[in-house]
């Protein structure tokens with residue numbers, strides 16, 4: 001058993017930050033809490049950690065009711081965005097800190113510190129001080145320190161948020177590999193959908209204190225439960241269902257808005273029975289694919305993503321006449337903007 005959150009709510013003054021959240025995080029899994037700023041991700045994480053007390057609901061950690069347990073009793077490892085290493089202690093001393101507080105035998109601490117240094121790939125840097133490390137290295141020390149006390153659950157609040165894009169990307173892959181080695185139940189807060197998709201087993205999408213959807217990355221991307229999820233995870237064209245592009249197609253129940261992924265816009269040079277005319281406005285090279293900004297003859301703008309191969313085959317130019325049709329589109333009963 002990992003973490004179970006039951007009907008959990010938290011209010012700050014008049015503001016409801018977390019609204020009756022229910023959640024089950026399987027033991028040994030890596031789960032991302034994903035949502036825009038202010039959606040309640042950090043508050044939910046802090047409630048699980050015991051840094052906040054819930055107004056209602058329960059938290060179960062590895063089968064035990066932890067709702068009113070102290071932070072220490074919960075045996076949780078926590079890593080924040082802004083690494084809080086002890087500046088006056090070396091890397092080794094930082095990692096050993098929790099074990100020393102618990103009065104673990106010296107020989108055991110020494111061995112475990114070496115093991116953890118290896119695990120976070122910082123062997124040889126154990127005698128440095130935090131100021132002598134890069135941001136990415138410091139976050140790896142913070143992770144080693146959190147893991148040192150063998151926590152039941154590891155909670156990470158945007159641990160790579162303060163780092164530059166390249167380091168961040170490397171650390172994501174590294175965290176995934178690390179998790180595959182240690183298998184500690186991990187809850188990871190991020191507002192970056194690519195980060196969540198890349199590293200997690202399951203994603204919990206949050207919006208305005210609510211859980212919108214829980215699922216594996218592909219499930220959330222391919223079968224979004226709500227308009228919010230569809231527009232938050234990946235790019236999307238939001239078009240009126242009366243738009244010409246849908247006239248010759250039917251995608252189930254059509255509400256007032258249709259959601260069309262750019263990769264589901266098929267672009268051709270010649271008309272077909274199911275396509276409508278459009279014109280190329282702008283072409284943006286994204287490296288692995290080309291973003292074609294098009295406008296339909298009714299003035300509606302539509303973005304299409306084309307593979308390099310398809311783009312070369314079409315040989316597109318700005319202002320060129322093309323014909324488009326939707327491969328797939330979705331519609332939801334209610335859409336509220338993010």
Ligand SMILES: Nc1ncnc2c1ncn2[C@@H]1O[C@H](COP(=O)(O)OP(=O)(O)OP(=O)(O)O)[C@@H](O)[C@H]1O
Pocket residue numbers: 012013015017035036037038039040041042043044191
């Ligand atoms: N201690 C507090 N007192 C008052 N309001 C708070 C407190 N902590 C959080 N909030 C409010 O609760 C809401 C949710 O905050 P939270 O930090 O959980 O969001 P988040 O999804 O983690 O956002 P971010 O990605 O910006 O950190 C925000 O509107 C925030 O201002």
